[in-house]
Amino acid sequence: MRIVFMGTPEFAVPTLDALVAAGHDIVAAYSQPPRPGGRRGRELVASPVQQRAEALNIEVRTPVSLRTAEAQAEFTALDADIAVVAAYGLILPQPILDAPPHGCLNVHGSLLPRWRGAAPIQRAILAGDAETGICIMRMEAGLDTGPVLLEERTPIGPYDTAGILSHRLSQIGAKLMVRVLNNPSAYPPVAQPDDGVTYASKVDKAEARVRWDRGARQVDRQIRAFNPAPGAWFEYGGERIRVHTARVQSAPDDPENINFLAEPGLVLDDQLAVGCGVGAIRPDTVQRAGRGVMTAQELLRGFPIPIGARL
Known part of the structure; x- marks a missing residue:
């Protein structure tokens, strides 16, 4: 044919x-x-x-x-x-x-x-x-x-x-x-x-900014939907950090509870768990501008984001 x-x-x-x-x-x-x-x-x-x-x-x-x-x-x-x-x-x-x-x-x-x-x-x-x-x-x-x-x-x-x-x-x-x-x-x-x-509808780049107030499940879907492009991201210290992969986090005192209340955008621990209003997200792999993909722990060693910081 x-x-x-x-x-x-x-x-x-x-x-x-x-x-x-x-x-x-x-x-x-x-x-x-x-x-x-x-x-x-x-x-x-x-x-x-x-x-x-x-x-x-x-x-x-x-x-x-x-x-x-x-x-x-x-x-x-x-x-x-x-x-x-x-x-x-x-x-x-x-x-x-x-x-x-x-x-x-x-x-x-x-x-x-x-x-x-x-x-x-x-x-x-x-x-x-x-x-x-x-x-x-x-x-x-x-x-x-x-x-x-x-x-x-x-x-x-x-x-x-x-x-x-x-x-x-x-x-x-x-x-x-x-x-x-x-x-x-x-x-x-x-x-x-x-x-x-x-x-x-066509994806608008503005949609890729992580909305921590939407709940952990929704944020997880946002990160996955925009991987590889345009790439979900957040800002801290005047720098844009791209999130490649992440996972929904359970409550610190209850491994079965992923729907606990957590202040949106608040860094909850030294592993970069971030509150999402309902539940939390922990980025696994991230990327700074002009750098390669790295784990969240590698990011924190060179670019500290302390507990209590707001993203």
Whole structure:
């Protein structure tokens, strides 16, 4: 099958690899343009999909938009049978959706209609969802409103970060997309239900500041949802400290009690347990600006945060 592949982040790479391994003809890969990165952001860095496609000798296109007549004509001229989309990041206008005779299929990282939109993995963790999954969806003009051909569920574990969950879902998505393309008639599209619709808005960097007043369980979810990006953080002594991993802390006098009252943002012990109003959080791995990832104990040896400090 002649396929145009459209994706940008690491999440999309396993699907591209799986399509190639399955023997499909990838006539072009579309990805978002290179962004500033590298050392001090002074050089343009190609997306993971662009890098992988180039390594596979696949033509790569990185238009800023697909809304121009020129971009749409170039897409149509590829004469693809179908487009496969995985976290591309650009809206596909109707002429693009209509160009391939078999339409456009999307690898979406949630159990639709829950978490339509840009950040389904992060929003599922933030909301405390017990499970999530992958849907292979036929794309239409609405935001992730198209019918679903195939889905697979996976639990969200207590230590799953967005990075861990994204990797697992990317492997599931690659497998499901190949299954659908290898036997399309076996997976008729099913319209999404009207009930249960939620929207996964794009993550704003301001959301990553730790809110100690939200309760330990919520803070734990915030840290996991924003790992690896944009990274949850707090400030102390005029410096921003990023929290990579943490754990909910039990009460000092009751190991079974994680819902004890603790003043938000107050450092409770010499191990950096921090009160969250209800319960406490103990950061495990952290990072100072310009430094590598370190344990909380390594941080405290070089950057003391005493008991009673307020974060």
